[in-house]
Amino acid sequence: MYLILQLLIIVLAFIFVEREAISAYAQSYPSAVAPVHKHTNAAKPLYSVRVSTWPVNVQDSNENFLIDIDAPLIWHECIVQWNMHPGSCPSNTRCTSSVSCEEYECTHVRTSYTYQNPSCPPETNISTTMPGNWIYCTCPVNVVNPVTGSCDQALLNYDEFNLNTSDGRNVFTSLSGANPNAACAPSSSFSSFPANVTGVMGFSSSPYALPFNMYYLLRNTLALCLPSKPSATGVLFFGPGPYYLLPQSNVDVRSYLSYTPLLKHPDSFGYFISVNSIVIKKRSIDVPANTTTKLSTIDPYTTLRTDIYNGVIRRFSMVTKRLRPAEPVAPFGLCYSTSTTGLKVPNIDFSLPDGKKWTVSTANSIKQITSEVACLAFVDGGAMSEPAIVIGTFQFEDNFLVFDLENSTLGFSSSLLHKQTTCANFNFTLTS
Numbered sequence: 001m002y003l004i005l006q007l008l009i010i011v012l013a014f015i016f017v018e019r020e021a022i023s024a025y026a027q028s029y030p031s032a033v034a035p036v037h038k039h040t041n042a043a044k045p046l047y048s049v050r051v052s053t054w055p056v057n058v059q060d061s062n063e064n065f066l067i068d069i070d071a072p073l074i075w076h077e078c079i080v081q082w083n084m085h086p087g088s089c090p091s092n093t094r095c096t097s098s099v100s101c102e103e104y105e106c107t108h109v110r111t112s113y114t115y116q117n118p119s120c121p122p123e124t125n126i127s128t129t130m131p132g133n134w135i136y137c138t139c140p141v142n143v144v145n146p147v148t149g150s151c152d153q154a155l156l157n158y159d160e161f162n163l164n165t166s167d168g169r170n171v172f173t174s175l176s177g178a179n180p181n182a183a184c185a186p187s188s189s190f191s192s193f194p195a196n197v198t199g200v201m202g203f204s205s206s207p208y209a210l211p212f213n214m215y216y217l218l219r220n221t222l223a224l225c226l227p228s229k230p231s232a233t234g235v236l237f238f239g240p241g242p243y244y245l246l247p248q249s250n251v252d253v254r255s256y257l258s259y260t261p262l263l264k265h266p267d268s269f270g271y272f273i274s275v276n277s278i279v280i281k282k283r284s285i286d287v288p289a290n291t292t293t294k295l296s297t298i299d300p301y302t303t304l305r306t307d308i309y310n311g312v313i314r315r316f317s318m319v320t321k322r323l324r325p326a327e328p329v330a331p332f333g334l335c336y337s338t339s340t341t342g343l344k345v346p347n348i349d350f351s352l353p354d355g356k357k358w359t360v361s362t363a364n365s366i367k368q369i370t371s372e373v374a375c376l377a378f379v380d381g382g383a384m385s386e387p388a389i390v391i392g393t394f395q396f397e398d399n400f401l402v403f404d405l406e407n408s409t410l411g412f413s414s415s416l417l418h419k420q421t422t423c424a425n426f427n428f429t430l431t432s
Helices: 002-028 104-112 306-319
Strands: 031-039 046-053 062-068 075-077 079-081 095-098 126-130 134-138 140-144 151-158 161-166 171-178 181-185 199-202 221-225 233-238 248-252 258-261 263-265 268-273 277-280 283-286 293-295 302-304 335-337 348-351 357-360 366-368 373-376 378-380 389-391 399-404 409-415
Touching: 062 075, 104 140, 104 151, 140 181, 258 357, 277 306, 283 306, 302 306, 306 378, 357 409
Parallel strands: 062 199, 075 181, 079 095, 293 389, 302 378
Antiparallel strands: 031 046, 031 161, 031 233, 046 062, 046 161, 075 199, 095 151, 126 134, 140 151, 151 181, 161 171, 221 233, 221 399, 258 409, 263 268, 268 293, 277 283, 277 348, 302 389, 335 373, 348 357, 366 373, 399 409
């Protein structure tokens, strides 16, 4: 009895110490952080996040991943191996442990979390004969290339990803890690990607995306701030905050945010909101009831179903009739001459539930095409497009977005330029 009591005391002491350590960790480092970059050297503007991966036989453990808030699975350039013994990984290669076709994860991912499309090849197990005639099979899964929209295959693995910790103001050398099942694809799968980007990082609500696999005090909140220039560095956070951007080093960005509910869609692990109407200079363009609005980090510009798009173009043309028009430049339908002066146009407001509004000002509504032509950065998606509204990345730039996955809300700042800061103003200087 005495020994049992001693053992119980030791176990309780261990639990107490562990909880204290977790509490101290959370108090010291309430966030994990990673740099975000804009790429314009692919078929469309895209954004990447730099994350530390499993450093097996590569000089640089950091890897650039496309940011995809719709992707259910992480996949990147690597190979799978059965035995991760020293010297088994080829030179300058990322090697990871394979998931067998007989394991639960293989069936689970294939059933619910891979790309389902008739154009995809069958997910056929690949068997390999090991020494001693032992047969081991890998688990191919279908993934979608976000640049081309085509189907590809990758091999399911056990992976590891790490981000630096942060207090929202500083970046620390200590790391916060995640160990999800991801997938390995050959280098040829990334030929359409921007230079030096070799993976897709899923930030969706899927249990195989990165948020679900982060440390439990961080996993429920994802904050994203996309830069507007390739030369600038934006920022991505996990954790509830606070978040600080220079030069207002004592102003928590959360104080700028309004909130609206995040909605679920039966055919997607992405994020959706409700838009009641689109308002331009006090005149509303009606959005039909039950219209779905998707948030996308892959679509470069906001896309509207034709009936909504036509209403926006008519109203915007009317309130900008003093501006000199220019010949439209695809994919845009309304362009202006900027040969003499820059453009300042009325705001476009997405009217949301509970009287909230997401304001799109000139910096996020007008795209400069050449030195003499600028266009309204909204695109006609066609008469049958679904979702009817897709808010794209040009409208996200220099806006601070917070995805609260626990409470299913989206926090949004509208343009940070009106607060005299940008997404490029986080201090990434490392602190030990």
